[in-house]
Amino acid sequence: MTAIALGDDVRSVPHLLARNVARHAAKPAYREKEFGIWQSWSWAEAADEIDALAMGLLALGADRGDHVAITGRNRPALYWAMVAAQKIGCIPVPLYQDAAVEEIAYALEHSGARFAVAGDQEMVDKLIDAQADGAALHHVIYVDPRGLRRYDHTAMSSLADVQAKGRASNTRAEMEARTQALTLESTCVMLYTSGTTGRPKGVVLSNYNVIATSKSTAEFDDLRAGDEVLAYLPMAWVGDFIFSIGQAMWTGFCVNCPESPDTMLTDLREIGPTYFFAPPRVFEGQLTTVMIRMEDAGRVKKWLFDHFMAHARRTGPALLDGERVGALDQLRYRLGDLLVYGPLKNTLGLSRVRVGYTAGEAIGPEIFDFYRSLGINLKQLYGQTEATVFITQQPDGQVRSDTVGVPSPGVEIRIADSGEVFYRSPGTFVEYYKNADSTASTKDPEGWVATGDAGFIEERSGHLRIIDRAKDVGKMSGGEMFAPKYVENKLKFYPNILEAVVFGAGRDRCVAFINIDLNAVGNWAERNNIAYSSYQELSQHPRVLAQIEEHVNAVNESVAEDPMLAACQIHRFLVLHKELDADDGEMTRTRKVRRAVVGDKFADLVGALYDGSDTIYTETEVTYEDGRKGKLRATLDIRDAKVVPVEGRRMEAAE
Amino acid sequence: MKDTVEPYVTQDGRAIGGMLMHLRGITLRFGGVEAIKNISFDIRQGEIRAIIGPNGAGKSSMLNVISGFYNPQEGEVWFRGERRPPMKPYQVARQGVARTFQNIALFEGMSVLDNIMTGRLTQMKAGMLAQALWMGRAEREEIEHRAHVERIIDFLEIQSIRKTPVSRLPYGLKKRVELARALAAEPDLLLLDEPMAGMNVEEKEDMSRFILDVNDEFGTTIALIEHDMGVVMDLSDRVVVMDYGRKIGDGTPAEVRNNQEVIDAYLGVAHD
Numbered sequence: 017m018t019a020i021a022l023g024d025d026v027r028s029v030p031h032l033l034a035r036n037v038a039r040h041a042a043k044p045a046y047r048e049k050e051f052g053i054w055q056s057w058s059w060a061e062a063a064d065e066i067d068a069l070a071m072g073l074l075a076l077g078a079d080r081g082d083h084v085a086i087t088g089r090n091r092p093a094l095y096w097a098m099v100a101a102q103k104i105g106c107i108p109v110p111l112y113q114d115a116a117v118e119e120i121a122y123a124l125e126h127s128g129a130r131f132a133v134a135g136d137q138e139m140v141d142k143l144i145d146a147q148a149d150g151a152a153l154h155h156v157i158y159v160d161p162r163g164l165r166r167y168d169h170t171a172m173s174s175l176a177d178v179q180a181k182g183r184a185s186n187t188r189a190e191m192e193a194r195t196q197a198l199t200l201e202s203t204c205v206m207l208y209t210s211g212t213t214g215r216p217k218g219v220v221l222s223n224y225n226v227i228a229t230s231k232s233t234a235e236f237d238d239l240r241a242g243d244e245v246l247a248y249l250p251m252a253w254v255g256d257f258i259f260s261i262g263q264a265m266w267t268g269f270c271v272n273c274p275e276s277p278d279t280m281l282t283d284l285r286e287i288g289p290t291y292f293f294a295p296p297r298v299f300e301g302q303l304t305t306v307m308i309r310m311e312d313a314g315r316v317k318k319w320l321f322d323h324f325m326a327h328a329r330r331t332g333p334a335l336l337d338g339e340r341v342g343a344l345d346q347l348r349y350r351l352g353d354l355l356v357y358g359p360l361k362n363t364l365g366l367s368r369v370r371v372g373y374t375a376g377e378a379i380g381p382e383i384f385d386f387y388r389s390l391g392i393n394l395k396q397l398y399g400q401t402e403a404t405v406f407i408t409q410q411p412d413g414q415v416r417s418d419t420v421g422v423p424s425p426g427v428e429i430r431i432a433d434s435g436e437v438f439y440r441s442p443g444t445f446v447e448y449y450k451n452a453d454s455t456a457s458t459k460d461p462e463g464w465v466a467t468g469d470a471g472f473i474e475e476r477s478g479h480l481r482i483i484d485r486a487k488d489v490g491k492m493s494g495g496e497m498f499a500p501k502y503v504e505n506k507l508k509f510y511p512n513i514l515e516a517v518v519f520g521a522g523r524d525r526c527v528a529f530i531n532i533d534l535n536a537v538g539n540w541a542e543r544n545n546i547a548y549s550s551y552q553e554l555s556q557h558p559r560v561l562a563q564i565e566e567h568v569n570a571v572n573e574s575v576a577e578d579p580m581l582a583a584c585q586i587h588r589f590l591v592l593h594k595e596l597d598a599d600d601g602e603m604t605r606t607r608k609v610r611r612a613v614v615g616d617k618f619a620d621l622v623g624a625l626y627d628g629s630d631t632i633y634t635e636t637e638v639t640y641e642d643g644r645k646g647k648l649r650a651t652l653d654i655r656d657a658k659v660v661p662v663e664g665r666r667m668e669a670a671e
Numbered sequence: 672m673k674d675t676v677e678p679y680v681t682q683d684g685r686a687i688g689g690m691l692m693h694l695r696g697i698t699l700r701f702g703g704v705e706a707i708k709n710i711s712f713d714i715r716q717g718e719i720r721a722i723i724g725p726n727g728a729g730k731s732s733m734l735n736v737i738s739g740f741y742n743p744q745e746g747e748v749w750f751r752g753e754r755r756p757p758m759k760p761y762q763v764a765r766q767g768v769a770r771t772f773q774n775i776a777l778f779e780g781m782s783v784l785d786n787i788m789t790g791r792l793t794q795m796k797a798g799m800l801a802q803a804l805w806m807g808r809a810e811r812e813e814i815e816h817r818a819h820v821e822r823i824i825d826f827l828e829i830q831s832i833r834k835t836p837v838s839r840l841p842y843g844l845k846k847r848v849e850l851a852r853a854l855a856a857e858p859d860l861l862l863l864d865e866p867m868a869g870m871n872v873e874e875k876e877d878m879s880r881f882i883l884d885v886n887d888e889f890g891t892t893i894a895l896i897e898h899d900m901g902v903v904m905d906l907s908d909r910v911v912v913m914d915y916g917r918k919i920g921d922g923t924p925a926e927v928r929n930n931q932e933v934i935d936a937y938l939g940v941a942h943d
Contacts, residue, residue, distance in 0.1 A: 051821035052833065162826070163884060166684045278831035 020228040020426055020442050028198035028223045030103045032265035037063045040241055040268045046092035049275035049283055057092060059268065065093075069100035069175065070191050072182030073131065076155050076173075080105035080194065083127040083206065085153075087111040087120070087143070088135020090247040090273045093159045093175055095260060097133040102204065105194040106131070109206045109218070110252040112605050114598075117145045119216070123208050124151035126450065127218060132156045133175070137163040140172070200224040205261075206449055207254050209401050210604040218449030219254075219401045228442035229404040230262035232425035236409065237371045243269035243290045244368075248280050253606065254401040255375070259293055262404075284365035292372045296379035297607070299394075301535070302364055303383055304511050308539050324352035325389070332357075332389030337413045357390045366392050373397050373409070375420075376606065378482075378501075380509030384417040396420050398482060402458065402465055403427075404443030408480045419479035429480065435470040436486040470499075488611060490521035496583030498526070500611070503584050506571045512536040512560075513567060515596050517614050518586065519622055527625035528589040529618065530564055531596055552593040552650050561653055564591055568657040576660035585659045588625045590632070592618075593650035599639045621652065630654055676715060681908060688716030690752070691860060691892050692737065697746035699732055706732040707743065708916040714860065719886055720894045721903045723927075724913035725936060730896045731773060733913065734862050737894065738770050739763030751859075765793050769858035771849040773865045773896075779838040783829060783848050784820065786837055790855025791816040816855075823854050826888070827881055843874035847881070854885060861885070863895035867902055875899065879906055904928065912936065 025031060036045065036059045045059040057065065073084070084101040086108055088094050098108040109127050111120055113135065120142055124132070132153050134140045140158050147153060156172045158164055164174075173181075204223045208216040233239075247260040260271045269291070274283040281302075310321050331345045341349075361367045372387070372394040379396065387394045397409035398420035408429070410421035423429045427441035440463045447455040459465045470489045471482040483489060484501040492498045500518035507516035507530065514533040520526035532555050541548055541557070548554040572585040596602040602614050615622060617636070624632035636648045678688045692714040699707040707729045714720045722730045735741045736748070742757040749755065750766060758766075769790070777786050795816065797809040805813070824830055827847055832840060837848060846866060853861055866882065867875045879902055885891050897903050903910060904924040912920035912927055914936040920927045927933055 051818065051825055052830075053821075162888065165887070275830045276828065282831070 020232055022200070022224075022227055022231060026227060027200055028102060028195070028202065029099060029204055029226065029261065029265050030195045030198065032227065033059075033063055033066065033099055036265065036268045043241065043268070044270045045264075045268075046095065046271050046273070047287075048092050048273040049279070049286075052275075054272075054286070056270075062092070062096065065179065066096045066100045066103065067188070067191065068179035068182045069096055070103040070182065071185055071187040072178035072180075073100060073106065074104055074187040074190055075181050075185040076131070076178065078104055078106055078131060082106045082131060083109050083129040085109050085111055085120075085124060085127065085129040085132040085143075086251065087113050087115075087132070087139050088159065088251070089113060089277060090249075090251055090256070090260070091135060091159060092271070092273055094133060094135060094251060095247075095271065097157075097175075098205070098257075098261060099265075101131075102198070103195045104191055105197065105202075107203050107206055109208070110257065111208065112210070112250050112252040113139060114250075115142075115252075115605060116599070117142055118149075121146035121149040121151055122215065123218075124153065125149070127206060130154040134158045136160040140164060140167070198223065200227070203446070205257055207252065207257065207401055210606050210608075217451055217454055220446040220449050221254075221404055221443075222446050225404045225443045225445065226258065226262045227266065228426070229406055229424075230258060230266040232442070233258075233406050233409070234263050234267050236411070236425055237291075239263055239267045239269060239291060239371070241268040243267065243370070244287055245269060245271055245291050245293070246274065246280075246284055246287055246289045247271050248274050248277070248283075249293065249295075250605075254405050255293060255399075258405045259291075281365065285363070286365075288365060288368040290368045290370045292366065292369045294372075294374055295376040295607075296374050296383065297377070299374060299379065299383055299387060300511070303386055304533070304536050306360065306364070307511065308536070311539075311543065321356055324348075324356040325386075327352055328357060328389035329385060332391060333385060333415075336388055336391060336393060337415065353391070361390055361392065366390075369393065371395070375399065377608070378505040379417060380505070381417040382509060388415065397424075398480060399424075400467060402445045403439060403441055403467075404445070406443060407437075407439050407441070407467065410479075414477065414479070416477075416479070419474060419477065419481050421480065422478055423480075429473070430464065431472060432466075434486065435472065435483070435489065437467045437469050437471045437480065437482070438464045439467060440464050492520055492526075492583055493522055493524045494583065497581060499581055499584060500526075502581060503528075503571065503575055503586065504609075506574060507567065510567045512540065512563065515609060517596075517609055517611060518584070519615060519625070520584065523626065525587040526584050527622070528568070528586045529614070529621065530568075530589055530591045532560060532564070532591060534595070551595065552648065555591045555593055556650070556653060558653075561591060561655055564589070565655050565657060568655075572657060572659055576662060582660070582662040586657050587659055588654055588656050590621060590625065590652045590654045592621075593634070593652060594636060594638060594648055597638075600637075624654060676713075678716075685717060685887060687718050687908065690714075691716045691750070693749040694733075694737070695747045695749065697733075697736055697743045697748070699729075699736060699741055699743045706916055707736070709746070710913070710916075710918045711746075712911050712918065712921055714892060714894055715909075717886070717890055717892055718908040719882070719906055720892075721907035721910045722894065722896050722913065723898075723900070723903055723910055724919075727915075728913040729916040730913055731864060734770070734864055734894070734896060737763075737860075738768060738862055761793070764856060767857070767859035768862065769853040769856040769860075770862035771846075771853050771864060771866060773868065775842075775845045775849055777837045777845060777849060777852070780836060782834050782836055783840070783851075784824070784833050786848055787820045787823060787851045787855050788816060790852035791820065793856055819857075820851075820855055823851050826854075826884070827851050843870050843877075846870070846874075846878065850878075850881065850885075854889070854891075857889075859892060861891050861893045863893060863897075865896055865898065867897055867899055875902060882906060 041060040042058050044056045045062040047054050047056040084106050086094055086097050101108040111123050124146055132143050157175050157178050159175045161174045200223045204221050204226045206218045206220050208218055249256045264271050272287045274280045327348055331341050331349050334341050369392050375397045395410040395415050399405040399407045406424040408421040409424050430438045468486050469482050470484055470486040484499040490498040498520050503518045504516040507513050512533050515531035517529040518526055568586050568589055575585050576582045598605050603609055631651055633651045638646050638648055680686050690713050695711045697707050697710045724730050736743050739758045739760045797812050801807050801809040867878050886893055910927045912933045920930040920933040
């Protein structure tokens, strides 16, 4: 691990803020669309708002080391709250805004937060409910006063009032003193990991973790003060913290907040970010929308689109990687850019993207190539909260859909004998808050951290390839390697499959649950005059099942090509009657499937997949958005898939 | 004539003021049919007042009398302590009364934003020439009105459909746009004719929330007609019950619920 030099004046995020005010005072630091207009704040104005809030917190009695919970949709005021907390030696703890009350209650109690900054009434209500379970907040601050006027204000204020109080108080000297006392070792932020199993853990990141990582990765991609990002991913996610606070503070680029979650795509188009980050599902969603709309387009347009997209798929990625392309092909690509790619990128809001990243889940090669062929520099990175995001990332010109890139600057990677990936980096977290046992079992004394993922380094390119979660990689009863995610990802690359869960550990063959994508399948049904009254009915439609069966067969063929994983072919499958949902505990808040939970909850379905029955009747409890519970009843069809025989070559799983 | 009533504060902390509108002995006839028979009731500043009754009871006619669409043959309408002479609906609108309709009455081909802007018409004062050239007062006014409309868009959470043509919206959202247009007029008295008709449970909950918020945030007095009894009982401070053009009950939801005549009107009784 190489230490990264940061310069003497850089000791904390608030120090970076001061530096940005000195360097870029009048340049926009934050923008937010409100009342239909983009409102903007320069670095000097933002710093002033942050100071007022920090002094207000002091006036309310915030002590050094207090935790300040922050929850709400992405808004400048909430980003300011994080930096304001840091300025007075407090620790910001961003929480997922869609978290259930119990999850928030746990975080409040575990962190011992004394203050909370909430976006709106909904968040305030959740905080109030969460306190019923024991945690006691000293004061709640809200941004949007709507609907809150008649709440009990003995321990609650609006952000504007707190700022006014701060401006009127004489706490500036105290604030400056506390800011000066910050060091690279002091805590920058605490983030709760959503955790696919067990209780969430509070990951403590120091100023060094955040700043060193931000600096080296900003240099890796040549991020600059003139860049624009759209901040729309959950503020409690480490990625958003690094992009919208860490890298933004390091480089001084502008953070743009959408008007509301529903307007994200419009806002994206208006801002035209130059640095863009999205999980695969956003890219998938956009691609699906484009494809659906092209289906409805006129014949000429459709021909143009198909013709030039085919050309782009052939030459686009090569052009992007700076490889040699024939002059005629270049010319055709330029014509395509004029007629198709340019307008399409503009519609997607991606015209100006210089650096785009996707991470969190594997992205389908077709989706990945689609964006790259348009000339969008979309890359992959691999990381986790404990690493302050970055473990590996793809350098420009070496981008492929099946790898996650080379180690980020300063990161060392080691593959254990078990196949698990370990790393050591400047971003390696300090500890799990109040959980020394977990800290010790995750990070060894030399600073190596287990990622929990199995993978290998490709010899040819030096890129890391991730196969699956290490604990999910299992063995089948015949000793073959079982890598469910590898197969699931192949399935999910089909637009009409939203989720897939493959079972087979300790069994002689694999079976799968499939979730259809209501958007894509619903549109297909509409175009083919197929009537349906509910998700459940559509999911069991014979023609839908037939389509899914084709996909499963195709995936089996592709899986069979890799001898090591050929045993993971799917023998039987069913289409689930409900979408897997975080509210029902079947997924994490970051939308990763909780395999064990799903397996337990639908044990009857798994049983039916293995016992050879053709249909299965099932009842499932569901939780509605308002917390009420209901029951779904359904009879599901079970289908057999075509399996490619593996000619007696059974490969042993890596020992 | 004096209309003094004591202001009070409701259980949930909203201030109810003095008399805003007083209807006295209203009788409305269409030829030989008496749609409204000698009805009197009042609407107080800041309250949510519901008018309920079986089909054909004369509720919408009552609302049309308030909005000036019908002029009653007998009776007086007192507004803000003054007797209101017979008026055209636009004059009533200028006085600060806005309404929504039972059957959505939006400009289908226009965007949501433009539809809501039409709600500001009563406040626009620039002349035709200035409007056509979009200069001077017209420009200033438009910016001012747009800012106001944007606050309503924000309030009703319809940012994402701002530029969408109304014809492409689902029913529930159209209802919300209609409410937005009525609010754009900054009314003192907002008349809602079946704001929740044809909505599903979730849409009804949203709409109820918005009605309460409008009343709370802007202090707008609201008179509404609604068939969903659960909604009426939850939302309103006082309820007028009509049947066959007569008023058969008037009071708090609890009082009305226990009124025998009201129960009979809804459940039906054997007529001898």
